[in-house]
Amino acid sequence: MTSLNLEGVGMTSQRTRERLVQRLADKGVTNLQVLDTLRNTPRHWFLDEALSHRAYEDTALPIGYGQTLSQPYIVARMTEILLGAAGKRLHKVLEVGTGSGYQTSILAQLVDEVYSVERIKPLQDKARERLRELGLRNVHLKHADGGFGWPEAGPFDGILSTAAPRFVPQGLLNQLAPNGVLVIPVGDQTQSLNLIIRDGDSENFVTQVLEPVKFVPLLSGTSR
Ligand code: SAH
Numbered sequence: 274m275t276s277l278n279l280e281g282v283g284m285t286s287q288r289t290r291e292r293l294v295q296r297l298a299d300k301g302v303t304n305l306q307v308l309d310t311l312r313n314t315p316r317h318w319f320l321d322e323a324l325s326h327r328a329y330e331d332t333a334l335p336i337g338y339g340q341t342l343s344q345p346y347i348v349a350r351m352t353e354i355l356l357g358a359a360g361k362r363l364h365k366v367l368e369v370g371t372g373s374g375y376q377t378s379i380l381a382q383l384v385d386e387v388y389s390v391e392r393i394k395p396l397q398d399k400a401r402e403r404l405r406e407l408g409l410r411n412v413h414l415k416h417a418d419g420g421f422g423w424p425e426a427g428p429f430d431g432i433l434s435t436a437a438p439r440f441v442p443q444g445l446l447n448q449l450a451p452n453g454v455l456v457i458p459v460g461d462q463t464q465s466l467n468l469i470i471r472d473g474d475s476e477n478f479v480t481q482v483l484e485p486v487k488f489v490p491l492l493s494g495t496s497r
Pocket residue numbers: 336340341342343369370371372373374375376377390391392393396417418419420435436489490491492493494
């Protein structure tokens with residue numbers, strides 16, 4: 274990370290962040306690498322200034338265009354599920370729904386290369402700027418409908434979707450590398466987090482339905 278003033282003061286201070294991380298651990302997040310990454314990542318950096326004092330509350334926050342930055346607990350849980358299910362260092366990971374770029378920045382510190390797709394252009398532009406300012410160079414962004422993944426960049430060892438489709442898109446399954454792992458919220462009014470693992474290099478996928486979640490919907494097409 275660069276020498277920008279990212280440390281924060283008052284409600285964005287290190288002590289405030291520490292309290293958040295403690296809370297995530299109390300709620301059951303156990304992966305220390307993930308907890309450390311959340312501790313050291315300035316979530317306030319990904320929000321409008323007017324909301325930055327709420328950045329270290331364990332709550333989802335608006336980022337404009339009807340979208341939200343996910344709750345820290347969910348970011349931590351999805352990341353630890355992805356890393357845990359892979360069981361090895363992940364080389365290439367695809368994120369569907371860049372949004373603010375916060376989850377992207379967490380992944381970028383834990384895997385080799387992150388590819389992230391966003392359908393709303395102004396959100397992508399802002400995320401690009403913030404990620405660049407943080408000095409994260411292993412992030413590749415694309416303005417596209419992530420329901421189709423990023424075929425030219427795949428296959429991926431891991432895919433994480435931060436928007437919920439009603440059914441798992443076939444394109445994402447196709448882009449999983451052998452033993453690749455997909456973490457995705459699925460559903461409409463009621464959603465659940467799904468963990469899907471490709472069985473070796475076969476066309477078989479093993480699905481585990483995990484906890485109930487609430488995400489914005491995965492929409493088709495793009496918007497400028
Ligand atoms: N990971 C984000 C979460 C943002 S909310 C963060 O940390 O801030 C989910 C995002 O998914 C929104 O920005 C929304 O525009 C985007 N999205 C929804 N459907 C999409 C699609 N089909 N392709 C790409 N992005 C999509």
